């Protein structure tokens with residue numbers, strides 16, 4: 001990799017080729033997860049040959065060997081040669097984040113990306129052309145009712161919840177500790193029917209990944225409603241992935257914003273958007289905390 005960086009991209013497009021191949025890397029990890037490779041290697045407690053993995057998972061020997069070899073190349077698995085036979089073993093990272101049984105497992109996030117996000121991104125060209133989500137083309141569901149599409153079956157609803165929970169397993173602690181929340185006695189993690197229903201009074205409202213789903217007018221309406229329901233001295237805690245103010249990154253958040261385009265009516269924003277929105281709704285003292293990870297926190301007071 002280092003020698004690639006020293007060469008001019010014009011001599012040979014190493015970086016470009018790596019980007020172009022990115023989807024294959026993602027899909028290889030997704031497939032290994034769906035096949036149960038990481039769970040098997042964790043449970044077996046000893047390295048396994050490709051033949052043993054194939055036999056236990058009911059796959060072809062050749063297919064699994066190629067998949068395992070790629071996972072070794074990208075340092076998600078390890079391999080050891082014993083008398084000419086390759087024995088595959090998990091790494092600590094795979095055991096912690098990819099095995100289903102780990103408390104820090106990202107398995108549900110991976111399943112969602114593989115089975116729902118991936119087909120949606122297949123229609124990214126149309127999403128960019130039309131400037132709207134692709135729920136209709138991808139799943140035959142109305143593009144206006146984004147959560148009818150996301151919750152189109154019990155199975156999909158559970159998958160989406162699994163995706164949501166996965167991220168809090170790795171990002172939850174940073175968000176929950178970003179600010180001193182000890183002065184707020186009653187806290188509501190906003191759900192229910194927040195656009196049309198009544199919002200109960202509380203000291204603190206948590207809006208985690210809510211604002212990025214909707215258009216500006218709905219966001220202002222929602223925050224104004226929260227402001228009137230909020231107890232004196234209360235506030236609102238927003239958890240979202242923040243763009244840089246100049247929108248030149250982080251790359252991950254830019255990809256999230258395109259994801260919002262293919263799946264919702266919203267987008268990701270820089271901090272100034274939230275400050276503006278919160279101020280317009282009547283909140284003050286807006287504080288922004290960047291975690292340096294996927295999600296950031298914003299606190300504003302009534």
Ligand SMILES: C[S@@+](CC[C@H](N)C(=O)[O-])C[C@H]1O[C@@H](n2cnc3c(N)ncnc32)[C@H](O)[C@@H]1O
Pocket residue numbers: 147164165168190191192193194195196207208209210213
């Ligand atoms: C992107 S998810 C975020 C879930 C959760 N706050 C988190 O961060 O893990 C958006 C949430 O908004 C909820 N939602 C969508 N429309 C809603 C509405 N009209 N009233 C209340 N909740 C709604 C969905 O059910 C979903 O749980």
